[in-house]
Amino acid sequence: MEGGFVGPGAIRTRLPIVSVFADGRIITEGAVPAIYPGPLVPPLIVRSVGPAGAAGILAAAQAAGLTGADATYGPGPVPDAATTVVTVAHDGGRTVSRFWSLASDSGQPAASGPDARVVSATADLLGRLAGTDAFGGTGQPDQTYLPLGYQLFVSPGAPAQADPQLSRPPVSWPLATPLASFGKADPLGGEGARVGVVIGADGATLRPILTSASQITPFISGGQQWTIAVKPLLPDEVAAVGG
Numbered sequence: 175m176e177g178g179f180v181g182p183g184a185i186r187t188r189l190p191i192v193s194v195f196a197d198g199r200i201i202t203e204g205a206v207p208a209i210y211p212g213p214l215v216p217p218l219i220v221r222s223v224g225p226a227g228a229a230g231i232l233a234a235a236q237a238a239g240l241t242g243a244d245a246t247y248g249p250g251p252v253p254d255a256a257t258t259v260v261t262v263a264h265d266g267g268r269t270v271s272r273f274w275s276l277a278s279d280s281g282q283p284a285a286s287g288p289d290a291r292v293v294s295a296t297a298d299l300l301g302r303l304a305g306t307d308a309f310g311g312t313g314q315p316d317q318t319y320l321p322l323g324y325q326l327f328v329s330p331g332a333p334a335q336a337d338p339q340l341s342r343p344p345v346s347w348p349l350a351t352p353l354a355s356f357g358k359a360d361p362l363g364g365e366g367a368r369v370g371v372v373i374g375a376d377g378a379t380l381r382p383i384l385t386s387a388s389q390i391t392p393f394i395s396g397g398q399q400w401t402i403a404v405k406p407l408l409p410d411e412v413a414a415v416g417g
């Protein structure tokens with residue numbers, strides 16, 4: 175998803191609705207209880223349909239019209255709503271399709287002509303990916319996906335809290351590099367903010383700590399408290415940074 179009426183921090187840690195890989199893995203975000211504070215790291219669910227299922231998904235994307243030229247499907251943006259972006263890697267290239275709305279009840283005029291077919295087929299494909307359809311492959315049960323790395327956005331100071339009575343005890347930052355010099359400067363995060371990626375052994379060290387923390391858990395590094403926001407890295411993102 176792109177844009178929408180959400181804060182910049184939420185956009186930076188936003189995960190794809192669904193990610194499909196050539197080996198047949200399908201990764202989606204798991205259910206999060208509607209409680210405050212929520213988990214620092216959202217749960218991820220992976221199911222596999224195997225290479226044959228992945229080929230079936232690509233065929234469905236082609237049939238939906240998602241492997242031609244880049245395109246945007248209207249008729250126009252929905253106020254304050256995010257845009258759905260579908261990226262298909264195929265034949266050595268990528269096709270990016272943007273949809274102002276895939277919902278029939280958005281209140282906007284419906285797409286017409288050839289666009290209507292693409293919109294309908296894409297909504298159907300995303301629904302099948304979110305369900306149990308094996309796309310002609312061999313379906314495997316859902317499992318928890320354990321990320322191999324994380325992108326961290328850190329800023330000095332304790333997390334803001336809506337209710338001080340729900341405060342969480344601070345957690346010591348476990349890695350050798352202190353947060354004050356972690357990654358690189360993050361101008362979007364404000365003065366003293368840093369952003370960086372943790373993979374490999376450091377990622378494995380952080381995983382249980384991050385997954386047990388909440389959105390208002392402070393971290394202690396260099397004698398001061400820090401706020402951390404986390405985006406789990408998907409397999410292609412880990413590979414891109416050498417994991």
